[in-house]
Every structure is written in C-alpha cells, then in structure tokens.
Amino acid sequence: MSILVDKDSRIIVQGITGSEGSFHATQCHEYGGNVVGGVTPGKGGETALDAGLPVFDSCHEARERTGANVSLIFVPAPFAADAVMEAAAAGIELIVCITEGIPVRDMLRATAFVKKIGARLIGPNCPGLLTPDEAKVGIMPGNIATKGSVGVISKSGTLTYEAAHQLAAAGLGQSTCIGIGGDPIIGTDMSELLALFEADDDTEAMLMIGEIGGQMEIHAAEYVRDHARKPVFGFIAGRTAPPGRRMGHAGAIISGADESAAAKMKVLRACGVHVAESPAEIGAMIADHLG
Amino acid sequence: MKIHEYQAKEILEDFGVPVPAGTVVGDPGAIDDTIGQVQREFDSEAVMIKAQIHAGGRGKGGGVKYCPDTATAAAEARRILGMQLVTPQTGPAGQLVQKILVCPAIDIAKEYYLAVTLDRGREQDVIIASAEGGVEIEKVAETNPEKIIKVWVDPQFGLQPFQCRRVVGALGFAGAQAKTVSRLVANLYRAYHATDASIAEINPLVLTEQGEVTALDAKFNFDDNALYRQKDIAAMRDLAEEDPAEVEASESNLNYIKLDGTVGCMVNGAGLAMATMDIIKLKGGEPANFLDVGGGASAETVRDGFRIILSDTNVRAVLVNIFGGIVRCDRVANGIVDAVKDLSLEVPVVVRLAGTNAEEAKEILAASGVDIVPAASLDEAAEKVVELTG
Numbered sequence: 001m002s003i004l005v006d007k008d009s010r011i012i013v014q015g016i017t018g019s020e021g022s023f024h025a026t027q028c029h030e031y032g033g034n035v036v037g038g039v040t041p042g043k044g045g046e047t048a049l050d051a052g053l054p055v056f057d058s059c060h061e062a063r064e065r066t067g068a069n070v071s072l073i074f075v076p077a078p079f080a081a082d083a084v085m086e087a088a089a090a091g092i093e094l095i096v097c098i099t100e101g102i103p104v105r106d107m108l109r110a111t112a113f114v115k116k117i118g119a120r121l122i123g124p125n126c127p128g129l130l131t132p133d134e135a136k137v138g139i140m141p142g143n144i145a146t147k148g149s150v151g152v153i154s155k156s157g158t159l160t161y162e163a164a165h166q167l168a169a170a171g172l173g174q175s176t177c178i179g180i181g182g183d184p185i186i187g188t189d190m191s192e193l194l195a196l197f198e199a200d201d202d203t204e205a206m207l208m209i210g211e212i213g214g215q216m217e218i219h220a221a222e223y224v225r226d227h228a229r230k231p232v233f234g235f236i237a238g239r240t241a242p243p244g245r246r247m248g249h250a251g252a253i254i255s256g257a258d259e260s261a262a263a264k265m266k267v268l269r270a271c272g273v274h275v276a277e278s279p280a281e282i283g284a285m286i287a288d289h290l291g
Numbered sequence: 292m293k294i295h296e297y298q299a300k301e302i303l304e305d306f307g308v309p310v311p312a313g314t315v316v317g318d319p320g321a322i323d324d325t326i327g328q329v330q331r332e333f334d335s336e337a338v339m340i341k342a343q344i345h346a347g348g349r350g351k352g353g354g355v356k357y358c359p360d361t362a363t364a365a366a367e368a369r370r371i372l373g374m375q376l377v378t379p380q381t382g383p384a385g386q387l388v389q390k391i392l393v394c395p396a397i398d399i400a401k402e403y404y405l406a407v408t409l410d411r412g413r414e415q416d417v418i419i420a421s422a423e424g425g426v427e428i429e430k431v432a433e434t435n436p437e438k439i440i441k442v443w444v445d446p447q448f449g450l451q452p453f454q455c456r457r458v459v460g461a462l463g464f465a466g467a468q469a470k471t472v473s474r475l476v477a478n479l480y481r482a483y484h485a486t487d488a489s490i491a492e493i494n495p496l497v498l499t500e501q502g503e504v505t506a507l508d509a510k511f512n513f514d515d516n517a518l519y520r521q522k523d524i525a526a527m528r529d530l531a532e533e534d535p536a537e538v539e540a541s542e543s544n545l546n547y548i549k550l551d552g553t554v555g556c557m558v559n560g561a562g563l564a565m566a567t568m569d570i571i572k573l574k575g576g577e578p579a580n581f582l583d584v585g586g587g588a589s590a591e592t593v594r595d596g597f598r599i600i601l602s603d604t605n606v607r608a609v610l611v612n613i614f615g616g617i618v619r620c621d622r623v624a625n626g627i628v629d630a631v632k633d634l635s636l637e638v639p640v641v642v643r644l645a646g647t648n649a650e651e652a653k654e655i656l657a658a659s660g661v662d663i664v665p666a667a668s669l670d671e672a673a674e675k676v677v678e679l680t681g
Contacts, residue, residue, distance in 0.1 A: 027617075077516065103517035104409060105487055108446040111414055141616035141647055156562020158614045162669065165614070165645055182561060184411045211562055214411045237565035240550075240572045241581070244380065248546045248561025248583040250516060251411070256429070261569070278573050279566035280670035 002131040002176040003151065003196040003203070004094055004120070005033075005070060009135050012068040012092075013038040014075050014083045016048045016055060021074035024098070024139050025049055028072065031142045033135035036066040059083075059090035072128065072137050073097040080124060081106035084187075088119040095187070096137050097124035104250075107185040114187060121187025125250065127157035127179035140177060148173020150286060151197035153190050154209035155182045155249065159237060159279065163209060166283025172290065175203040182211070182249025190220035198228055205231045205290060207282065208273070210264060212238035213252045217264045225271035233286050234273045236261040292513045294527045295343040297392045299491075299509035306482035308475055308493075309505045313394030315343065322368045325393050326361065333395035336360055340367045343390040345532040347510070348378035354388065357396060368393065389531055397507065402495035403462055404428050404439075405476065407483040409490075416444040418480065420458045424495035450480045472504055486524050487517030536602050543595040545584055552577025553680045555600035555609040555638075557593070559584050559618065567612045570669060576677035579606045589618075590626030597630045601638070608639045610676040612669065615646030624652035628659040639664060639679045643672035 011028065015021035016038025026049050029035040037054045040046075044057030056062040059071065071092045075083040080099040087095045095114065102124050114121045122129060128138010132147040140157070144164045152174050154160040160179055167174065178193055180186055190208050197203045206228070210217035217236060224232045239261035241247045243254040254260050268275050274289060276282045300310040312333070316325040329338055342354030349355050354376045358364035368391055377385035402424035410417040421439045423431045431438055440461040444450045455476040456469070464472045475496075483491035493506040518525040530538050540547030546561065550568075554576045558564035561583045568578035580600060584592045593611075600609055613623050627642060643666040644652045656663050664679070666672035 024617075078519065101516045103487055103520075104489065104514045105484070105517065108409075108414060108416075112446050139617060144616065144646065154562070156560055156566075158558075158560030158616065159562035159566055161614045161616055161646060162563055162566070184409060185414055209562065211565060216412075219412070235566070237562050237569060240568040240578055241565055242548075242550065245548055246515075247548065247565055247581055250514075252561060252565070278570055278670070279563075280570060280668060280673070 002134060003193070003200050004176065004178070005129050005131050005135045005137050007032070007034065007134040009034060009070045009137065010066060010068045011035045011070045011072060011135070011137055012059070012062045012066060014059065014071055014073045014087065016040060016053070017043050017046070018074055022048060024074065025072070027142070028136045031136040032133070033137065036068055037062050059086045059092060063090045063092060068092065070094045070137055071096065073099060075099060077101040081110040084110045084121060085113045088114045088117045092119060094120050094122070096122045096126075096128045097187070098126065098128055098139055100125040102183070104185055107183065111185055111187055122178065123181040123186060125183045126181030126186070127160065129176060129178050131176045132174055138179065140179065145177055146173035149175055149202060149204040151175045151200065151203040151206045152177040152209070153193045153206065154179050155211050156209060156237065159209055162279065163207060163235070163282045167286065170283045170287035172283070172287060175200060182251050184214065184251040189216050191223035194220055194223050194228060194232065198230055203230065205233065205286065207233045207286060210234065210236045211249065211252050212236070212241050212247065212254050212261050213259050215259070218258070218267050221268045221271035221273055224273050231289055232273045233276070233282070233289070234268045235276045235279060235282050236264045236268070237279065292515055292518060292524070292528055293345040293532070294511055295345065295390065295529065296341065296509055297343055297390070298527045299511040300506065302482055302486060302511060303479070303506055303509055306485070307478040308482065309503070310509065311394050311397055311505050311507060313392045315390050315392050316372070317390040319369065319372055322372065323365055326364045326368065329393045329395060330361070335395040337396035338364050339394050339396055340364060340371055341392040341394070342371050342374070342376050342388040343392055344376055344381070344386040344388055345529070346378050346380040346386055348380050349376065352376045352378040352381070352385070354378070364393075386532070397497065397505070398500035399497045400500050401498040403497070404431070404494050405479065405496045406490060406492035406494070407480050407488070410443060413443055415446060416480070416483070418442045418444065418454070418458055418476065420462055422462050424497070428494065444480070450477060452477070468502070468504070475504060486511070487514045487521050488512065489514050536599050540582070540599045543592070543599070545582060545592060545595055545599065547599050548581040549603060550578050550580050551605070552579045553605050553607040554676055555579045555603065555606040556612065557582050557584055557596040557600060557609065558612045559614060563612065563614060567610065567669070567673070570673040571610065571677060574673045574677040576673075576680055579603055590622065590629060593623060593626035594630040594633065597634055597636070601634065601636070606638060608641065608676050608679040610672055611640060611642045612672060613644050615644065615648060617647075619648045620644040620646060620652035621648040621655055624655040627663065628655065628661050631661045631663065641666055641672050641676040641679065643667070643669060
C-alpha cells in the first residue's frame, strides 16, 4: 500500500500538449504510472505523447471517457486555478497542481471550491507525488526513490530528493513521497497527510520537511503530539533566513517570531518529533531510530 | 512587491479612503517651493517632512519630522532628503532617501490601527483593527491581545456590511462617524482586494481635532504572482529601493537575496538553498546569499549565478550544491566549467553534484583542469567551503 497514488491510479494531464506538460507526462508514463489521457481546451480529438494518448477538450469529457480519478496540472499560472476547479467539478478525486506563480487570490477561491466539492488538491507550486515502483504524478525524478516504509511530506522539491538520497544511503525506502508546495495557500497540509500515513499499513515512520513562514508545521506538530503513534521525523529549512524576506517560495517568509525555523523546531521537539539539526543528518537520524 | 507611502496613499485615495494631502519632492532645488505650496494650500505653517523609503520604523531613525515653521521645515527637508536612513528594518547600512513627502501637520485627537492581510491558516483575508494605533501592532499583540479585533472575510461571500460595523464598533466610533468609518473599512478592503495586495495597512488611522478620520500613514505590499494583471501597480515598482544585484538576478530569472556572510552559494530549489545556508552556518561559516537557480538549472543560469554571487565583494568562497532530478548533473557540470573559465574566478569553488548523471558530472569536472574542489556529500561540501573561507 501507499497513500493517494498507486498503480491503479488513472491519471490525466491538464496541459498535456504544452512543453512542460508533454515532457513530464511522458516521464510519468514511462515510470509505469497509468496515464490515460490529457486535457487541452481546443485540442480535443488529437493525441499526445509517443504513446498516442487521447486529448480531450475538458476534464468532464476526459473523466467520462477514461474513468480518470487523478489529474496532474501543468496549465500556465493565469489559468491554473480555473483548471483546478474544472478538475474538481468533473469529479476528479485527486488534483495535483505543479504550476508555480498562481496569485493568492485565485488559490483562495480554488481551495474553497475544491473543499466544498470534497476533492483533494496537492500543491500548487509543488513537485507532486511519487509512490516508488507504482506511480509518479508530478516532476520528481523517479530514480531518487526506492520502495520502503518512510512516508515523506515536504514543502521543498530538491530537499525531498536530498532526503530520499540520504535514506537510500541508509538502506531505507519510501512508501510515498509528497511535495505539498511552498505557496501561502495550498490544497493539502502536513497534518492531513500525516493522518493518511498514520493509517497506511506500509508506512512505519513519517518525515516532514518544513521551512520558515506560516503555521503549518506547528499544526502538524500538534497532530503528532495528539494522534501519531508512528515515529515522526522532521527538518525545518531557513534558520539563517532574515525576517521579512521571501526566500524563493512565495510562502517562505518570516512574518512573526513564531514563524522562524528555530521556533518551529522547538515546537516540533516539544511535540515529540525527532528533528534533525543539520540537513545532512536527516537520513542517518531516521536510520538510527528505526534500525 | 513594496511601494512607498505616497503611492499607497494614492491607491487609498482612488478607492475613497481619505488621506491627508501632500506633495512628493525628490529634487533638492524644489524643496522650498514645495513647502510653500503645501503651506499655502492648507493654510498651515506647520508641516510634516516624511522620508519615502521601503522600510518601516522611519520615525525612529529620524526620517519623519514635525516642523512648526518654515525655517525648520526647510532645514529638516534638506537633512532628510539624501540621508542614509537607518531604521530597525533597513539593516545597519540604512537606505538612501531619494524622495520626501511634505504634508500639512494635523491635530490628532486619537490614533487607531487598521489593516487587511491574508490569514494563511484560515485561508481567508482578515481585517485587523485596534484602538491602540500609532505603535507597532506586534507589540500590542504581545502586551494587550484583547485590544486587537479580527474579522475574517470568507472568500465565497466577501466582506459584509455588518462586519465593517463590527470593526467600527470595536474601535469605539458611534453615530454618523461610525457610518463614515464603516465606509472607510469597506473601501480599504476593496483597495486590498482589487490590487492583489498581500497587506494594506493604515497605521495610524487618525481622528482629527476637527472630527475627521484620515489615513495618516499607509503601507501596501503586493502578491508578486499577480503583478502580470496589475499593470498600474507593477509600474509603481521603484528599482532604486532594491539591491542592484537582486534586481539583476530577477532579470535573469534567478532568485537571489544578499546576506552579510562570506560563503557564496548556488543551489537548485528554494528549500535546498535555505538548507545549504543553514549547514554553512552550522559548520561555522556565514552564508553570503540565498540563490535558487531553479528546478531547471542550465549552463546559462549557472553562469549568471556565478556573476551575481561574485558581484558581492565579501564572497571568499562559493559552494555549488545541485541535486539533479530532471536537470542532469553532467549539463550543470559543463556549465560550471565554462563559467569558471570565462569569468576567471579568483575565489575557490566547492562543487557538490548529486542525483541524475552525478558520476558523469564528476568525470567532467575532474577532466576539465579547472580548479574546483569536489565534495561527495552536503556535509563534506559545507565543511570544505567553510574551511576555505577560514
């Protein structure tokens, strides 16, 4: 098992005819995931990728014709929030939005819409999900992850790869890796995913990689304190980040003392999360505890 | 994106929020005329001189002065315009004052705080108000949290009139004044919403001795992601207020933030870039910058990255930490070799490449003959680069 995506996921790609969309759709397809088609308004009837996957004009049509339950979005930022809502309205259960640079105001509307319908959104501005040997729904390089029992939740793409690399060196694999995105408004937060991993039989431990800005890590820590029975490990990036500056991610900005890396690490530790002091020690720390 | 106080007031005025009039001046030769004009227009010899920079705490650094007469106004204006203003938010070097705002002095009866911003946790806009205005709201939040009122705006329904009345009631306004301020709250929210602002703050909002309510000081920040559809706002950007290297980086689509240390770093991905800064510090060094070359690091971005890092003369060594995923390490390695040759680097460069095609990358670096210190892990890379700045 795993969470959210596996070999049975039926994946469509919104924006499949664009350069990013077609490149990554191909990668997801080649990884072995069940990519069943794509959506580009105005290009319905065409085919995409070397595999000749069907392209539809709308998510609604794609869902009806392919039975897709997962959508991966590469639509440009000005139109991405609309694409998210279209997927939700079409009955897609899991929506993964890779697009970076979506205005906050658009995401406020889209996340409220998705929640009302009862769909789940991962991202935006995220690398997506990877369940090793089963399905890749996003842009994570398939070769970084191996099948195993650590569930990884991260605000950062390359820091996730770094952690998976260290886990591999320590002989540990992952059940599912999820990049949740670094924007101020995202679809699914860390505590929701911790709960899914907690209930997943194949996950023995969780790793949460957070950063400065917002309160999400604090709420996740409270979840761990109150509900988690599996061990939870953590790292918070940005202890050297100056307050008030946006560190790459739109959401990575210290707006108050409790949003600093040091403050978050302190709360995480107080709630029973094992926190790595150095980003180079994440793999070894987990191996020590699980070994 | 940030803007100046005078620009924030222009926006407020456009949306029907009363602001005290004033005139901006950047030319020292026009100071006396401007002061005279403001004095005549408002029939008030007393004026305020306010430094226009993109940082708060201007008053504390001597950048905001009450001037009871013409002579004081002229002297203060000349002192402030062109000064290097140091505030708690500028850092020790301060910020050059290139414009000042001259406005009539106002008889203040009472000061309030009023702002709209995003509550990330609730995923809603929040109106924050307090009858304790004119001071830092963070301080009020610490010492007297009960004196701050918050009203959340559901994105599905928008701001409702009763919510405005609630804010106004909590601030203590009544009668006709309450109606006026209610409208002001609604207009402030409208301005925030329509401009894709991330914060719209009036501090202080003042009640004058004459019974009028006006926004004495104002601050707006904007969502950078929305600037593509906010042309008027984007045009307000003042590049003179930003670090030149950061401006150059943004033109090359790189995300660079200058810091005070000596270890330059170039990393792909914002999270890994922050983590790399953190480990440099843990190893006893000080990062000179944050630099995210993006998920698709190429030879060009690597070269641009080096150029920008090295424009900071404090840099004594550079750490390149690239985790190849979709981006292949061998391509990045070629970019590093070219950049080191072309830019004739004089500081040592430690390179750590991991992930896709890392082995080929190592061979390229080793065979290139350029002086690069290879590192196998993040830990080793940080140790080596800190040693080299030693």
